Amino acid sequence: MGRMYAIGEMSRITGLSVKALRLYQEKGLLEPSRVDPSSGYRYYTERDIPLAHTLRALRDLRLSLEEIRGVLAELSQGASLAEQLARVRARLAEEAASAQRSVLALDTLLRHQAQAEEYLRAPPPLLEHWLPPVRVAVHRARGRYSDASEVFPRLLATCGPHVAGAPFCLLHEAEYREDDADLSWCVPLAPGATPEGVHVEELPEVQTAVIVHSGPPESVGPSWARLFAHLHAKERTPSIPLRETYLRVATKDGASWLTELALPWVGSGLRNRT
Amino acid sequence: MGRMYAIGEMSRITGLSVKALRLYQEKGLLEPSRVDPSSGYRYYTERDIPLAHTLRALRDLRLSLEEIRGVLAELSQGASLAEQLARVRARLAEEAASAQRSVLALDTLLRHQAQAEEYLRAPPPLLEHWLPPVRVAVHRARGRYSDASEVFPRLLATCGPHVAGAPFCLLHEAEYREDDADLSWCVPLAPGATPEGVHVEELPEVQTAVIVHSGPPESVGPSWARLFAHLHAKERTPSIPLRETYLRVATKDGASWLTELALPWVGSGLRNRT
DNA sequence: TGGCGGTCTCCCCCTGGGGGAGAGTCAAGC
DNA sequence: GCTTGACTCTCCCCCAGGGGGAGACCGCCA
The missing domain is CATH 1.10.1660.10 (Multidrug-efflux Transporter Regulator; Chain: A; Domain 2)
Structure with a gap:
């Protein structure tokens, strides 16, 4: 011994x-x-x-x-260890894949955040460009903009992990209505995702004038007016639906809201994506 | 409300x-x-x-x-969320990488196990081949084979995660000695690994006759005799050091030990790796 | 024989909840 | 109004894989 x-x-x-x-x-x-x-x-x-x-x-x-x-x-x-070890291997592989998925999702989130920071530092000027086609979960209803805090959570909860971008709102009438607007609440979906219990729609691409508005959503009026004036000056006809994308939402600090306003138009433009 | x-x-x-x-x-x-x-x-x-x-x-x-x-x-x-999220991202990335490393290590382990199973089912015949060069952590001492259970654990503990293969033992004299053999205890190292507190050596490649012995290490004598007889029949001169590689170690079931015996030789052979 | 470092058991702590006991509450049907 | 069944409350114990520490012994050296 x-x-x-x-x-x-x-x-x-x-x-x-x-x-x-x-x-x-x-x-x-x-x-x-x-x-x-x-x-x-x-x-x-x-x-x-x-x-x-x-x-x-x-x-x-x-x-x-x-x-x-x-x-x-x-x-x-x-x-034989093969069976035991294979089980362990499967578990670890799933663990690694899950962490990797989280990393990728965080990267996406960080990119969006970085872009929002960029917009806050230097708001992009009024631009014209084509909005790409997008698959969305959509809930259409009449109501007021402030219903967002009720509708989006439901929609997000339903779509769960299929969400692939910032939520937005389509306004189906160009006139401003306080409390009876015809609205589509939309959440972009990941390709191939098929959430249940919600209406899914494919939005076509559309040519728009776009501006990013910095400030709480009640204050978007003047920015919309700029878009309408721009199209008017170029002798183009505004169309519908208007799109408000909620890039960044702040609960306390009113200054760091970011909303992308996109006004579609028809008229003299030939399609040209440069 | x-x-x-x-x-x-x-x-x-x-x-x-x-x-x-x-x-x-x-x-x-x-x-x-x-x-x-x-x-x-x-x-x-x-x-x-x-x-x-x-x-x-x-x-x-x-x-x-x-x-x-x-x-x-x-x-x-x-x-700004960037800093917080970047920290989280770093943590998750490390987690994913760690799990992935474990998966790879397990795969290596499974491959070795599978090969050991293969050897147990159908022991490979006596073969001649070149042992590749290998970097090892080595501890040379006089003693007896049964010191393995004392020496290897120390060596493995010292080398920690740098270990890259089954441990083996070099016998520097061809004669069998019960309790005063000149032995080198070796553990293969991963490329580039530099463990501390241990002697590291590069073993050259060497031409050998190899046989895999199935059974507890006390019973390797006849298998060594087969190797010597084989070389003698081919008029080749056995050389040193003899190498015993412990492919598989069982604690209770004597039947599932696996030891690879490699006997180097000099003489008529021209180097030919075919 | 004293001292110092090592070791013992026992208990609480962490995360992110799950399971369940025993008691109290809400709303609907009669 | 009363009963009933579905909810909800708080409180306690449980999981892994240990870490930290308290208070009490133990072993060895000078």
Whole structure:
């Protein structure tokens, strides 16, 4: 019988913490070679070291203690590890994929945030461009703009993870109405996503004049007026539906709202996407 | 003031469990619009729904509640989210990478296991081939083979995550010695890995006769004899060091040990790797 | 024999809730 | 108005994988 190691020394040898060693004993994964009955001191020998090292290696591979128990059981019987390890592999692969998906989603979010910051620092001038076609979950109703805080949450809750962009609102009449506007509440969907319990529609592309409005949504009036004046000056005919996209919503600081206003038009323009 | 939702209805609307809603209130993340002072019933309104939805979206992105708290605080002030989200992104990216590394390591392990199974089902015949050069952590000492259970764990513990293959043992004398053999205990290292506190050496490639021995390591004698007899029959001169690679170690079931025996030789062979 | 460092057990803490007990509440039907 | 069934309340224990620390022993060296 060789040298005996107390728990602290064993910890240094194996890289497992003292707490972990005690836990693994309690879980029946790694029993000390001897436990002094009077003092309760745990003593390990060289024979315990390979098992401890295996344990550490598996733990560092992110196996749960339960999975480790299974692997060790099969290992000590010389049985096949393939099935156990394949299960673990599947779990870890899913974990990695999930984290990776989150990273990608966060990147998208960060890009949108960065663009919003950019818009706040230097609001883009009035521009003309084609809005691309987009698949949306849509809820059409008569009502007022301030219903947004009621409608969008429902829509977002229904679409869940299929949401692929900032929500927007279509105004089907050009005249401003306080409380009986004909509105479509829209949420862009990821390609291929098919949420249930909601009407899905494909919006065609459309040529528009666009401006980004900075400030709370009650104050968009003058910005709309600029768009109408612009088209009028170019002898183009405004069309419907108007689109208000809520790029950034602030709850307390009124200054950092961002709304993209897009006014479609018909008339002299030949389609030209440059 | 619009409709009020009790906690169960709110749960259905937002997709957050009742338990979660209560927890988020306790953590100060989502306060119900009204709590009945006499009954303690929580009542939510439409105004609470967007926040709840944001909360759920962030949680589904794997943010911790603490991270969510930070994001919501900045969100409600319209402040920049970039820093917070970048931190979260870094954490998640590391998490994904770590899980991915584990998956790759498990794949390697599974391949080795599969090969070991293969060897157990159909032991490969005696083969001649070149062992490739390999970088190893090495500990040379006089002793006995059964010291393996003492020496390898130390070596593995020292090299930690740099280990890149099955450990093996070099025998620097061709004669069998019970308890005073001149041995090198070796652990292959990953390319570029530089573990501390251990001697690292590059072993040259060498031409060998190889056989895989199935059974406990005490029983390798006859297999070594086969290798020597094979070389003798071909009029080749056995050389040193002999290499015993421990492909698979079983603790209880003596039948599933696997040891690769490699005997280098010099003589008539021209180098030919075909 | 004293001292110092190591070790023991026991308890609470973290995350993000799940499960359930026992008691109180709301709304609808009769 | 009363009953009933569905909700909801608070409170407590549970999961993994340990970390931190309190108070009490233990082992070894001078």
